[in-house]
Amino acid sequence: MKVLTGTTEDISKILYQEQLELSKENLDVDDAVRQILEDVKKNGDKALKAYSEKFDKIALDDFEVSQDLIDQAFEEIDPEVLEALKNAKVNIESYHKQQLESGFEDQPTDGVIRGQLIRPIERAGVYVPGGTAAYPSSVLMNVIPAKIAGVKEIIMITPPQKHFEPAILVAASLAGVDKIFQVGGAQGVAALAYGTETIPRVDKITGPGNIFVATAKKMVYGLVGIDMIAGPSEIGVIADSSANPKYVAADLLSQAEHDVRARAILVTDSAELAEAVEVEIEEQLKRLPRENIARPSIENNGRIIIADSVDAMFDLMNQVAPEHLELAMDNAYDYLDKVQNAGSVFLGHFTSEPIGDYYAGANHVLPTTSTSRFSSALGVHDFVKRIQYMQYSKAAVNAASHDITTLAYAEGLQAHAKAIEVRHD
Amino acid sequence: MKVLTGTTEDISKILYQEQLELSKENLDVDDAVRQILEDVKKNGDKALKAYSEKFDKIALDDFEVSQDLIDQAFEEIDPEVLEALKNAKVNIESYHKQQLESGFEDQPTDGVIRGQLIRPIERAGVYVPGGTAAYPSSVLMNVIPAKIAGVKEIIMITPPQKHFEPAILVAASLAGVDKIFQVGGAQGVAALAYGTETIPRVDKITGPGNIFVATAKKMVYGLVGIDMIAGPSEIGVIADSSANPKYVAADLLSQAEHDVRARAILVTDSAELAEAVEVEIEEQLKRLPRENIARPSIENNGRIIIADSVDAMFDLMNQVAPEHLELAMDNAYDYLDKVQNAGSVFLGHFTSEPIGDYYAGANHVLPTTSTSRFSSALGVHDFVKRIQYMQYSKAAVNAASHDITTLAYAEGLQAHAKAIEVRHD
Numbered sequence: 001m002k003v004l005t006g007t008t009e010d011i012s013k014i015l016y017q018e019q020l021e022l023s024k025e026n027l028d029v030d031d032a033v034r035q036i037l038e039d040v041k042k043n044g045d046k047a048l049k050a051y052s053e054k055f056d057k058i059a060l061d062d063f064e065v066s067q068d069l070i071d072q073a074f075e076e077i078d079p080e081v082l083e084a085l086k087n088a089k090v091n092i093e094s095y096h097k098q099q100l101e102s103g104f105e106d107q108p109t110d111g112v113i114r115g116q117l118i119r120p121i122e123r124a125g126v127y128v129p130g131g132t133a134a135y136p137s138s139v140l141m142n143v144i145p146a147k148i149a150g151v152k153e154i155i156m157i158t159p160p161q162k163h164f165e166p167a168i169l170v171a172a173s174l175a176g177v178d179k180i181f182q183v184g185g186a187q188g189v190a191a192l193a194y195g196t197e198t199i200p201r202v203d204k205i206t207g208p209g210n211i212f213v214a215t216a217k218k219m220v221y222g223l224v225g226i227d228m229i230a231g232p233s234e235i236g237v238i239a240d241s242s243a244n245p246k247y248v249a250a251d252l253l254s255q256a257e258h259d260v261r262a263r264a265i266l267v268t269d270s271a272e273l274a275e276a277v278e279v280e281i282e283e284q285l286k287r288l289p290r291e292n293i294a295r296p297s298i299e300n301n302g303r304i305i306i307a308d309s310v311d312a313m314f315d316l317m318n319q320v321a322p323e324h325l326e327l328a329m330d331n332a333y334d335y336l337d338k339v340q341n342a343g344s345v346f347l348g349h350f351t352s353e354p355i356g357d358y359y360a361g362a363n364h365v366l367p368t369t370s371t372s373r374f375s376s377a378l379g380v381h382d383f384v385k386r387i388q389y390m391q392y393s394k395a396a397v398n399a400a401s402h403d404i405t406t407l408a409y410a411e412g413l414q415a416h417a418k419a420i421e422v423r424h425d
Numbered sequence: 426m427k428v429l430t431g432t433t434e435d436i437s438k439i440l441y442q443e444q445l446e447l448s449k450e451n452l453d454v455d456d457a458v459r460q461i462l463e464d465v466k467k468n469g470d471k472a473l474k475a476y477s478e479k480f481d482k483i484a485l486d487d488f489e490v491s492q493d494l495i496d497q498a499f500e501e502i503d504p505e506v507l508e509a510l511k512n513a514k515v516n517i518e519s520y521h522k523q524q525l526e527s528g529f530e531d532q533p534t535d536g537v538i539r540g541q542l543i544r545p546i547e548r549a550g551v552y553v554p555g556g557t558a559a560y561p562s563s564v565l566m567n568v569i570p571a572k573i574a575g576v577k578e579i580i581m582i583t584p585p586q587k588h589f590e591p592a593i594l595v596a597a598s599l600a601g602v603d604k605i606f607q608v609g610g611a612q613g614v615a616a617l618a619y620g621t622e623t624i625p626r627v628d629k630i631t632g633p634g635n636i637f638v639a640t641a642k643k644m645v646y647g648l649v650g651i652d653m654i655a656g657p658s659e660i661g662v663i664a665d666s667s668a669n670p671k672y673v674a675a676d677l678l679s680q681a682e683h684d685v686r687a688r689a690i691l692v693t694d695s696a697e698l699a700e701a702v703e704v705e706i707e708e709q710l711k712r713l714p715r716e717n718i719a720r721p722s723i724e725n726n727g728r729i730i731i732a733d734s735v736d737a738m739f740d741l742m743n744q745v746a747p748e749h750l751e752l753a754m755d756n757a758y759d760y761l762d763k764v765q766n767a768g769s770v771f772l773g774h775f776t777s778e779p780i781g782d783y784y785a786g787a788n789h790v791l792p793t794t795s796t797s798r799f800s801s802a803l804g805v806h807d808f809v810k811r812i813q814y815m816q817y818s819k820a821a822v823n824a825a826s827h828d829i830t831t832l833a834y835a836e837g838l839q840a841h842a843k844a845i846e847v848r849h850d
Contacts, residue, residue: 020466020619020648041445081835084828095539098529099811106523113758113772114520114785119765121799135836167835194445203798222654223445225799229647250844257840289839333538333816340544347538347816350848354841355817358832359825360539362813373628374546374650376811386524386801388787391758391772392780400784403509407783410506410592411560414714415682416779419675423775 001266001278001302008312011305015319019370033186033215040190045197051187056130058160063198065164065180070173073166081167085136088359089174092144095361099380100148111393118384120150121225123200125192126177127207127217128168130159130184136171137357141364141378142207143175149383155202157192159184185209189216193224206365206378227378231369232261232301235353236322236342238313238335239277241270243328244349248273249280251326251352256297257290263301265320267313274304314338321370324353341372397423426691426703426727433737436730440744444795458611458640465615470622476612481555483585488623490589490605495598498591506592510561513784514599517569520786524805525573536818543809545575546650548625550617551602552632552642553593555584555609561596562782566789566803567632568600574808580627582617584609610634614641618649631790631803652803656794657686657726660778661747661767663738663760664702666695668753669774673698674705676751676777681722682715688726690745692738699729739763746795749778766797822848 004011039047045063052060074082105115126142128134139156146154156172158164160182172180181199183191189209195201204225205217217226235255239248252264268274281298288294307313314335317325321341329335332347339345343366344356357364365378392400401420408416429436464472470488477485499507530540551567553559564581571579581597583589585607597605606624608616614634620626629650630642642651660680664673677689693699706723713719732738739760742750746766754760757772764770768791769781782789790803817825826845833841 078831078835080827080831084831084835087828088832091533094531094533098531099541101526104523106519108516108519108786112785114787116524116787117761117764122765132837137832137836222656222794222796225796231647246847247844250840250847254838254840254844257838284840284843288843290837294840336542336814339542339812339814340547341810342812345812345814347814350819350822351815351817352822352844352848354829354833354838354844355822355825356813356815357841358829360537360815360817361533362539362541362815369647371647371650372810372812374810377813379811381806381811385766385797385799386804386806387764387767387770387797388781388802389761389764389770389772390776390781390785390787392776392785394775397775397777397780400780402505403512404779404783406503406505406509407513407562408779410503410509411562412557412715413679413682413779415675415679415709415719416782418709418713419672419679419777419779422671422675423777 001281001298001304003274003304003306005306008307008315011316012319015316029211029215033212033219036186037190037216037219040187040196041194048183048187048191048196051185052160052183055185056160058162060160060182063181063183065169065182069164070169073164073169076166077170082170085140085167085171085174088137089140089144091359091361092140093148096145096148096363096380101381101384109396111396113391115389117387117389119387120152120384121203122151123153123155123202124151124383125202125205126154126156127188127205127209127213128156128158129209130161134158134165134168136167137364138208139168139171140175143172143177145363145378145380146383147176149380151383153178155192155200156180157183157188159188186212186216189213189220193220204383206382227365227382228367228371228375232263233258234263234265234322234368235324235326236265236267236317236320237326237328238317239266239268239273239328241273242330243273245273245276245280247349247352248277248328249284252302253281253284253288253294253298254352254354255324256294256302257288260293260296261301262297264298265303265305265322267305267307267317269307269309269313271306274306278304321372323366323368323372324356326351326353343367343372343377394423426706426723426729428699429728429730433732433740436741437744440741454636454640458637458644461611462615462641462644465612465621466619473608473612473616473621476610477585477608480610481585483587485585485607488606488608490594490607494589495594498589498594501591502595507595510565510592510596510599513562514565514569516784516786517565518573521570521573521788521805526806526809534821536821538816540814542812542814544812545577545809546628547576548578548580548627549576549808550627550630551579551581552613552630552634552638553581553583554634555586559583559590559593561592562789563633564593564596565600568597568602570788570803570805571808572601574805576808578603580617580625581605582608582613611637611641614638614645618645629808631807652790652807653792653796653800657688658683659688659690659747659793660749660751661690661692661742661745662751662753663742664691664693664698664753666698667755668698670698670701670705672774672777673702673753674709677706677723677727678709678713678719679777679779680749681719681727682713685718685721686726687722689723690728690730690747692730692732692742694732694734694738696731699731703729746797748791748793748797749781751776751778768792768797768802819848
């Protein structure tokens with residue numbers, strides 16, 4: 001891992017440069033994706049079939065995954081995986097139900113009613129990657145908040161497969177997906193955004209995908225809503241001398257195994273711990289089945305930052321604004337106040353990140369590459385809209401009229417003023 | 426106005442085609458904006474000064490608007506405008522305070538704590554357009570929610586002027602802006618996103634602007650948060666035979682005067698009302714100072730849709746998903762349940778849209794071009810992040826261990842399983 005030392009300001013500069021790199025556009029992908037979007041918009045199902053043959057090497061007659069295939073998945077799934085998915089679902093539901101908002105209404109003066117409604121979006125689309133990146137846990141994390149929000153119809157799409165991983169179809173069914181279509185990539189995103197003869201267009205698209213999927217989501221944003229542009233996954237660990245280097249190393253590696261671009265960042269005020277973690281990482285890496293991914297990730301993107309105080313540790317980590325943040329400290333709960341930017345926080349020596357990835361119930365779809373500075377974990381709030389409303393009686397309009405028309409004339413918007421004046425007695 | 430009749434399905438298709446047109450990209454602008462962003466990222470203040478001379482024809486020594494200029498604005502402002510701004514501020518504050526969320530925490534089983542913190546974003550940037558599009562009311566609407574959310578520093582930028590409209594500076598001061606810099610366009614957005622020697626980079630950028638500003642916001646999205654990509658302003662009016670055609674016409678025109686691209690859409694089940702509104706529009710247009718804007722807007726983008734039932738009126742209008750929605754009906758409040766998509770709803774014959782634009786307290790920064798299907802008015806929620814947290818005791822990890830490792834192995838993520846197993850006794 002690269003070790004960063006120096007003043008907080010020096011390290012800040014380095015962190016910001018890295019963040020700029022991560023947010024760069026890729027213009028070649030842009031052009032390819034733009035063409036796919038146009039094609040699907042124009043040619044619908046026909047385009048989808050062509051892309052399926054070209055990219056997935058599968059000729060499809062029908063995109064919808066049948067109930068028979070789903071029933072079969074329930075028969076094929078390992079019963080222990082089924083049990084674990086069901087238990088995870090219970091926890092995800094009980095956590096997310098706490099996010100349900102209610103509207104409000106007040107009557108600030110006579111004849112005036114103001115309020116805010118909370119309405120679910122009507123139709124949501126969830127993208128689920130294919131192959132080894134198909135995670136049943138992500139299906140639960142994307143679908144359950146939408147279901148709790150009250151979304152009427154949830155459409156899932158996933159690249160065509162000769163044989164679907166049973167846990168994916170089972171998770172979709174447990175979570176309450178209404179329809180599953182086998183179509184992936186930028187063309188899948190296009191189908192959800194524009195609709196085709198068989199795939200209905202949705203109001204919002206969520207779920208992770210490769211660079212083509214991410215670029216397509218960014219391009220259709222505006223016509224439909226999207227969750228976020230997910231970058232490489234990352235973990236930040238703040239550890240002091242009370243931390244166990246074995247645990248810290250294992251947690252950093254659990255992130256590194258995701259992707260060669262994944263980032264594992266340790267901030268510590270203990271040089272001794274930093275060294276012990278480096279030794280442990282090497283020790284554990286050797287025995288890791290996904291060493292081929294985790295090693296380049298750790299070597300290229302791993303960072304150990306030595307800070308000289310508790311406050312400096314938190315200042316720097318708040319600048320990293322990590323997707324996952326572990327506080328490997330005694331009495332970690334007491335330090336929550338110092339956390340300004342993070343998607344999800346794991347407190348104390350035993351709360352390893354995978355607990356949150358799979359089980360505790362908080363969402364694992366989290367803001368990456370420093371976007372936790374301004375955005376949040378996926379949740380029920382992402383599947384609702386707030387609709388404002390107001391009602392003024394005739395007397396209330398007359399009472400407010402002078403102020404309103406004064407502002408309208410000051411802004412040069414005379415028709416705005418006239419719309420009030422036409423209602424005068 | 427163009428009159429649309431036919432089945433709900435036919436009209437739906439036309440509305441969707443119009444929506445597609447509105448969401449099209451403009452690739453020429455893209456290239457120009459990309460160059461400006463790169464220039465400001467690399468050259469900072471020097472680039473900003475060059476663009477100010479080039480685009481604004483003003484040579485600046487210092488970007489910051491001094492306290493002297495702000496004090497002077499308070500002396501210059503029309504006292505009635507000042508009074509109206511103060512009254513509007515009171516209403517905006519009392520409405521938005523109702524949006525403040527609190528976090529939650531539960532202990533679902535022994536040794537497990539889960540929760541969600543609400544944290545304000547740290548630094549927000551507000552873009553305020555220059556010239557005739559500089560609206561003091563928009564300053565209040567963008568800044569007050571950020572202030573209520575608890576944002577620590579609010580930076581406002583606005584294009585350089587020989588003499589600033591006093592109401593703009595006064596509104597900024599009343600609302601609690603911390604610093605004002607005179608820099609506009611794509612270069613202004615770049616300054617907020619990347620920071621320069623004098624302008625600090627922010628975590629989120631809000632506020633309306635022209636196509637260059639909007640494109641720049643879209644491009645820096647990811648590195649910073651943005652509010653939304655605002656399209657042309659629009660009003661939808663659902664009116665039945667109880668509506669007053671004078672009022673309906675005045676309200677449609679109040680939207681049309683904003684911009685030749687603004688959209689005014691009437692849906693009614695009364696052919697008689699439709700005709701009366703058309704006559705009134707012509708009558709009022711003639712006397713409108715901004716007729717040169719409002720007339721092409723009404724002629725090109727005005728729509729009258731004749732629906733054959735109350736439900737059909739709401740179905741079609743929910744598909745339009747207008748930024749502003751007026752229900753010009755008796756007992757309008759009782760129809761709120763039928764509204765699925767709208768930014769802000771104005772109930773009854775007297776609640777003219779300008780009441781909401783200026784005064785009632787609900788926000789006037791609203792989702793345009795059908796995006797109210799999945800997004801909402803600007804509010805306090807746009808200036809906070811939700812941070813999840815969890816803590817498992819050693820015993821709680823052991824109890825959950827089997828389920829977690831089962832799922833990790835099923836997904837082929839062995840390091841995730843190891844991070845749990847390393848904590849076993």
